[in-house]
Amino acid sequence: MGQVTFKIWRGEGDEGHFEEYQTEVSEGMVVLDAIHAIQSDDASDLAVRWNCKAGKCGSCSAEINGMPKLMCMTRLSSLDLDNPIIIEPMKAFPLMKDLVTDVSWNYEAKKSIKPFKPCKPDAPDGTWRMQQEDVERAQEFRKCIECYLCQNVCHVLRDHHDHAEYIGPAFLVKTAAFEMHPLDEENRTLDLKDEQGIGYCNITKCCTKVCPEHITITDNAIIPLKERVVDEFYDPLKKLFRIFKPK
Amino acid sequence: MLQTPVPLPQPRKFGESNRQDAWWLQPIVVFLGLSAFIVYSTWAAFQGTDYLFTGGGADYLSPFYSPEIFGDSGHAIFGPKPEIWPAWLPFSPALLILWAPGGFRFTCYYYRGAYYKAFWADPSNCSVGEPKARSCYRGENSLPLILQNIHRYFLYIALGFIVLLAWDAWKAMWFEDASGVEHFGIGVGSIVLTINVFLLSGYTFGCHVLRHMVGGKFKTISDKPAHKKAYECVTCLNKRHMLFAWLSLFWVGFTDFYVRMCATGSWTDWRIF
Numbered sequence: 001m002g003q004v005t006f007k008i009w010r011g012e013g014d015e016g017h018f019e020e021y022q023t024e025v026s027e028g029m030v031v032l033d034a035i036h037a038i039q040s041d042d043a044s045d046l047a048v049r050w051n052c053k054a055g056k057c058g059s060c061s062a063e064i065n066g067m068p069k070l071m072c073m074t075r076l077s078s079l080d081l082d083n084p085i086i087i088e089p090m091k092a093f094p095l096m097k098d099l100v101t102d103v104s105w106n107y108e109a110k111k112s113i114k115p116f117k118p119c120k121p122d123a124p125d126g127t128w129r130m131q132q133e134d135v136e137r138a139q140e141f142r143k144c145i146e147c148y149l150c151q152n153v154c155h156v157l158r159d160h161h162d163h164a165e166y167i168g169p170a171f172l173v174k175t176a177a178f179e180m181h182p183l184d185e186e187n188r189t190l191d192l193k194d195e196q197g198i199g200y201c202n203i204t205k206c207c208t209k210v211c212p213e214h215i216t217i218t219d220n221a222i223i224p225l226k227e228r229v230v231d232e233f234y235d236p237l238k239k240l241f242r243i244f245k246p247k
Numbered sequence: 248m249l250q251t252p253v254p255l256p257q258p259r260k261f262g263e264s265n266r267q268d269a270w271w272l273q274p275i276v277v278f279l280g281l282s283a284f285i286v287y288s289t290w291a292a293f294q295g296t297d298y299l300f301t302g303g304g305a306d307y308l309s310p311f312y313s314p315e316i317f318g319d320s321g322h323a324i325f326g327p328k329p330e331i332w333p334a335w336l337p338f339s340p341a342l343l344i345l346w347a348p349g350g351f352r353f354t355c356y357y358y359r360g361a362y363y364k365a366f367w368a369d370p371s372n373c374s375v376g377e378p379k380a381r382s383c384y385r386g387e388n389s390l391p392l393i394l395q396n397i398h399r400y401f402l403y404i405a406l407g408f409i410v411l412l413a414w415d416a417w418k419a420m421w422f423e424d425a426s427g428v429e430h431f432g433i434g435v436g437s438i439v440l441t442i443n444v445f446l447l448s449g450y451t452f453g454c455h456v457l458r459h460m461v462g463g464k465f466k467t468i469s470d471k472p473a474h475k476k477a478y479e480c481v482t483c484l485n486k487r488h489m490l491f492a493w494l495s496l497f498w499v500g501f502t503d504f505y506v507r508m509c510a511t512g513s514w515t516d517w518r519i520f
Binding site: 013014063065066067068080083086088091092093094095102104105108109112130131133134153155156158159160161162163164165166167180181182184195197199200201202203204205206209210218219223224226227228230231234235 | 249250251252253254255256257258259264265266267356359360363364369370373374376377384385386387388389392393396399455456458459463464466467468469475485486
């Protein structure tokens with residue numbers, strides 16, 4: 001495949017610029033392989049976070065030619081190698097160095113979700129029974145690898161910096177995993193409305209587009225949660241029924 | 248309350264992106280598609296004429312004018328325009344009803360995402376910079392966009408419209424002869440009106456709110472077989488919601504256009520049998 005030019009973001013905090021590197025690439029290589037080759041040959045101080053190289057740890061999230069992607073899952077053959085390949089860090093989180101961002105805000109945001117609260121065991125031996133078809137919906141959300149690409153592409157966090165008001169798509173997926181679990185009996189709709197700002201989502205579906213696990217974030221997690229919030233707070237007829245419903 | 252991490256990178260300028268694909272194409276196509284429909288449907292709604300074709304014994308009513316609450320055609324439920332209607336206020340049977348399907352589409356989850364991008368540039372497309380002037384973003388968390396939550400009420404009305412349009416399509420399959428007797432038949436218009444009902448049904452029955460109501464809201468669904476079947480059906484259509492949204496939008500406009508062209512005599516409605 002020959003020599004390919006990479007434009008890589010170098011810098012710390014607010015300061016930074018693109019630097020060009022050239023490296024030899026071959027069939028089957030992914031972007032992370034090229035980054036490692038550059039790190040090995042030209043820029044030993046290039047900071048990059050990575051771990052599994054199998055698309056399961058969610059560490060090597062970055063922006064490749066402007067789109068949030070996992071570097072380890074992006075084959076070079078899927079890119080236009082005639083032009084320089086632009087690699088930069090995620091934009092929704094503070095930059096630490098080069099391609100590494102500080103994603104610790106996500107760990108704090110996650111703590112605001114009420115944990116799983118199982119109902120009483122329904123079997124005499126103190127265990128639960130559930131049907132596969134009931135738990136299927138929640139299983140899709142368990143595929144999340146917490147790469148935060150969806151958080152990064154979400155314009156509420158990325159462009160509006162509303163981190164204090166909006167928890168982001170990754171944690172709406174987490175909440176949906178609990179809310180739609182057949183054994184869970186916690187109510188999270190008030191938190192979703194007030195603390196986690198689900199109303200900030202304006203359904204651009206960018207999170208769904210970039211998810212490397214192909215979770216249908218908007219249609220299967222966010223919109224159903226929005227509808228649960230509508231059920232409880234924005235549907236006057238339902239409110240009326242609740243008032244007159246016999247206890 | 249969550250905290251904002253600092254320092255965050257500066258947001259990009261409007262339209263700034265390192266994306267190398269034609270990211271601008273999708274919002275432009277959506278903008279042109281929706282604008283074209285809004286312009287045509289507004290024009291057609293204000294005409295107040297040529298919405299019913301009865302040539303050759305046919306009975307084709309434009310979907311923009313169905314149900315006809317007040318009007319001059321034989322389809323009007325309550326007869327002609329009421330006398331108390333102010334003279335200064337334009338009248339057309341379409342203006343009395345189009346707010347309902349219009350509201351259903353305006354508050355639809357698919358269209359919301361599409362027109363926020365195409366008309367508001369909020370954002371123009373994924374990972375593309377937004378206009379700088381919009382410093383205070385509230386999303387659908389406060390007025391006016393919090394009113395989008397009314398979508399379920401528009402759904403209730405839209406379901407009624409499907410029944411009415413299906414009745415119109417059925418009526419479009421009956422042709423009156425010279426002696427006033429109706430005979431079953433199929434004209435091109437019958438097919439156009441029937442396809443319209445199918446596409447609108449595909450769109451309406453794939454609604455996210457309907458999906459929530461028929462099954463999505465339950466913790467368990469294995470013990471509710473009717474809900475389970477309905478949920479599966481709606482989910483199947485919901486996966487193609489965007490496709491049906493566009494096909495039905497185009498076809499409902501075309502159906503009006505077809506009836507209008509036949510009614511003005513510009514086109515001939517061919518009878519198949």
